[in-house]
Amino acid sequence: MPSNPPLNNLGKPARAASRLPPARAAALLALLAAAAVGRQLLFRSVERAAFNTCADNAITPEQMGAPSVSLKFASGDRTLHGCFVQATAPDAPALCVFHGNSECLSDWAPVQALLHAAGISSFVFDYSGYGSSTGRPTVRNLREDAKTAYAHFRAATPRAVRHYVLGYSLGSGILLDVLHRLQPAPVGAIIGAGFSSARAAAVATGRVPGWMAWMLPDPWDNAARVCRLKMPLMLLHSRIDATIPYSHGQKLARVARCANRLVTFEDLPHNAATNPDWLAAFWAPVIPYLRSDELGEPTAAR
Template sequence: MGIALIAVSGCMERLFYHPEAGPTPPPAQGIELVSFASADGTALVGWFIPARSAPQPAPTILHVHGNAGNITSHDWFSAYLPPAGFNVFIFDYRGYGQSAGRATRRRDLIADADAALDVLLARPDVNPGTIGVYGQSLGGGIALNLAAARPEIRSVVTESAFASWRLVAATALGGDPPGFLARVVAWVFIRDHDRPDDAIARIDRPVLVLHGGDDEIVPPSHGRRLGAAGGPGTRFVELPGGRHNSLRESHPQIEGMIIDFFRATLIDAPGPAGHDAIRTDDDDPDG
């Protein structure tokens, strides 16, 4: 019985991942196609997008993307960073895009992100003391686990991330908050190791948690939970009316917020970001 439950749990976990595999269009001119390997030898592919009009080595952001599609459907989430003076490295997990293998376990995806960080640390055009990570949706949870394990990550931004694998599954089944039956089903079939809210509690560097107030996929309660679980360097910002994949449409100021955060934590003297929960638009840099 126990073996059967473990097998079913593994099958259920695959529901978190919706890769689009196969050849992807070549990157635009000036973007480097990078091939590398995860710890188990799985071949992975990423794009290194150099900072514009900035001396190298420049501060660099590792972009850990969401659960569907591949690089080509996620690169726009960080496209504003190279013009602002940051290198960006976005990669495909195993089973996504041109990366080999299959996405079946979260620990494999965390290992893929770990290998991507090692790629950056080995590059002469990357300052190893100025590396941040940006994770959107699923990528937020992966990014938090990476940062908790790797002090080379100097600061973290998550956008629309969930706090618990089991809880987000229960929410998908039974709404927010999930009912008793949804919680039971999630408890039985979804293992909850590598929880993002556990990971953020272990990070002693600045973290910016962004979440839309009307997120239809990962309810804002997850962002609040992450903000509450984080240490003194964690800041939570809830954006009223914001939805899961379209925060920039309703709140274009978040790009400026992220740029300012990474400049403050990677370029200026690093320090605690301050632990506060903000649920207004008062951070609009445009006033």
């Protein structure tokens, strides 16, 4: 007599599991492997094009009346260069700067002189491949650079009453990538001209077309990291920023759950933080925050 078909838990005959023919399964696996390799190759290509390094031209805060110390320190097998300016008071608030693309120590010398005059200590460093720092900039190397530089910043400012960190443009991704790992933790973070994600920044700057963006890994998802941030956050962005659109700053402010303030500039260029014509305007809201640890009120609608 023929055997009865097996029943499922509803009392109905169970269907045999469907299986792909071996040839089709192999083809699918090959397609997935090719897609993974293609995605990684695309990321490496964009990564190489993303970093615009520049040589340092030896301008120092010292030349602008602010006593400074030039530093060299190891990050992996690379040597990084930094500049430290101690405020007159040893216990002054201290700021560690993670600078932007196409920038180096010399670009930040006027800023360090300005902060020194305002009674704030500052520490700026060049990533791998930037300025006189050796090596090649990659996401992995810059992550190591950021953690190493922060440790040197803390060592240089043991008596500072408060420690802050600032990520500018490219530096916003580098800083937020490691911020949760920095110990001892800073008391507050500042993001200037920051992007919502590396993927969105690649589209905004024209490095990849929008339809291709989904293929890119997103190593610097700033919006996701800001959403989890616990410390106070100041955001600064210009409505006319032609490099990173103002909407990126708005998104970061919108997703932040920590105490935060969005400072909106109406007419500053993307590089306002270091541009001699605009740096006083950019730093005008930042310096009172560093001095008082009071964020103030938001200056733009969410």
